[in-house]
Amino acid sequence: MVPDPNGFGGTVSVRRMGASEWTNIPLSHGFAENSRGIGVADIAYAIQSGRPHRCSGELAYHVLEAMHAFHISSDTRSLYEMESTCVRPTALPMGLPKDALDA
Numbered sequence: 001m002v003p004d005p006n007g008f009g010g011t012v013s014v015r016r017m018g019a020s021e022w023t024n025i026p027l028s029h030g031f032a033e034n035s036r037g038i039g040v041a042d043i044a045y046a047i048q049s050g051r052p053h054r055c056s057g058e059l060a061y062h063v064l065e066a067m068h069a070f071h072i073s074s075d076t077r078s079l080y081e082m083e084s085t086c087v088r089p090t091a092l093p094m095g096l097p098k099d100a101l102d103a
Helices: 038-049 057-076
Strands: 012-014 023-025
Touching: none
Parallel strands: none
Antiparallel strands: 012 023
């Protein structure tokens, strides 16, 4: 269970197979408050530093397909085979100072 992405905050929870209760997952990075614009900031910083940015069009398309796949699979009660792929972006490094995008 994830919070409303329009609020950029809230608790992330999981319910593992066989468990009856949800477990809250501690956040491992900053940006837990309203961080609208972080994608654009990452693109600008990536261009300046020469590294690939983390929010590519292919990733956005893949996420969109996955969101539709949840609905299609649920509605049809069948497996949905993803057609798109994307390169996994580099994760934010652990222990970054507040408002930093790279170490």
